[in-house]
Amino acid sequence: MTSYNPKDWISFIFHLSKADTFRKLIPMMLLIGIYSGVIGYLEIEYWHLPDNSPVKNISIMHGMLGFVISLLLAYRTNTAYDRWWEGRKLWGSLVNNSRNLSIKLSAMLQDEKDRNFFRKIIPGYASILHKHLNDRDTSLQLFDDLDLDIDHHKHKPNQVAKMMFQKINDLYVSKKITGDQLLILNTEVHSFTDICGACERIKNTPIPYSYSAFIKKFIFIYVLTLPFGYVFSLGYYVIPVVVFIFYVLASLELIAEEIEDPFGMDANDLPTKKIAENIKKHVEELI
Structure with a gap:
């Protein structure tokens, strides 16, 4: 279990520890960034979609599903922490x-x-x-x-x-x-x-397989559809935005996976x- 000072903000922000999800997600973040760049290029340079294109309305779906995915991840994280604390x-x-x-x-x-x-x-x-x-x-x-x-x-x-x-x-x-x-x-x-x-x-x-698999698929599909709608308002800036959104959502799932079994050898498991x-x-x- 990692020992730390909860009041030391500087070390939290600028130090990458073994338990940091950023290290684990770097390959997927690079792929998501490349994918977002390809979608942006196709819509802006190749397809030349107009501002009134129906594709722009895909962002409405993200607004509605964002609340659902936040509830799922909150429940997932709380359930995992309850198991850690009970241990x-x-x-x-x-x-x-x-x-x-x-x-x-x-x-x-x-x-x-x-x-x-x-x-x-x-x-x-x-x-x-x-x-x-x-x-x-x-x-x-x-x-x-x-x-x-x-x-x-x-x-x-x-x-x-x-x-x-x-x-x-x-x-x-x-x-x-x-x-x-x-x-x-x-x-x-x-x-x-x-x-x-x-x-x-x-x-x-463990957490039921169907529940865990559904959250992962939900996050993946949600992130893959983000560039289509947000390219119209963000342009190529959609690349860092989508990568950051993926990092936040996937990190919550990774943290829940790590602490749901508190008796392993991960950095955040019980000592x-x-x-x-x-x-x-x-x-x-x-x-």
């Missing part, structure tokens, strides 16, 4: 739940071996979840002194949660914790699985790796 709230809950579980275990456990197990496995769950959501292979050994025998063909976070609860149940069987304490700890471990499931729901449920590292730091301080 951030879920990982915030994972941080708090890891802290709460660590605080309770710190007070309940006296055996250093038991404390060391949870000191490693609680942040291990966050690390496994980060890699699971990024579709990465998980190491068989996350820490030097804690081996996690993970089956890569099965659900990895569930296996870590199972180990965690198995250890808690063993503590109850060996009378190191009471039945009431078992219920308290069970609630905390249960919340980890709830968070994992909610993250998977975001990850595995889940950093959050997992913070969980490890906090758990080690508590237990």
Whole structure:
């Protein structure tokens, strides 16, 4: 995730970052510019269309459809941001739940071996979840002194949660914790699985294909028809105008595409790796 100062206008305006949509759209902007120039040349130099030509009225269509496309893009962007923000709230809950579980275990456990197990496995769950959501292979050994025998063909976070609860149940069987304490700890471990499931729901449920494809086609056709009507009033200045309109509309769609999956490796995705590292730091301080 890109770190920035929201009050630094100069860097926003003149600096091209990795996440800037301008870089990605340069090839298409060049093609749109060439296309607009060809249409302008044909209408002005070749066809010699008069000012009262019906082609000039195409701009009326753009005025009516402009409102529609703005509503579609606003809804698209808001929906994508809601998914991004929900992902951030879920990982915030994972941080708090890891802290709460660590605080309770710190007070309940006296055996250093038991404390060391949870000191490693609680942040291990966050690390496994980060890699699971990024579709990465998980190491068989996350820490030097804690081996996690993970089956890569099965659900990895569930296996870590199972180990965690198995250890808690063993503590109850060996009378190191009471039945009431078992219920308290069970609630905390249960919340980890709830968070994992909610993250998977975001990850595995993209925006419907038909909706996303329609917006892209709508933007493309809308921009391709712009030069026909605006050449009459703008002349060859229609080239930068159409390119700029395409840049604005396509950028909104690109931004929505990037943030709708907040668990990837794009510049604006959530810093889940950093959050997992913070969980490890906090758990080690508590237990």
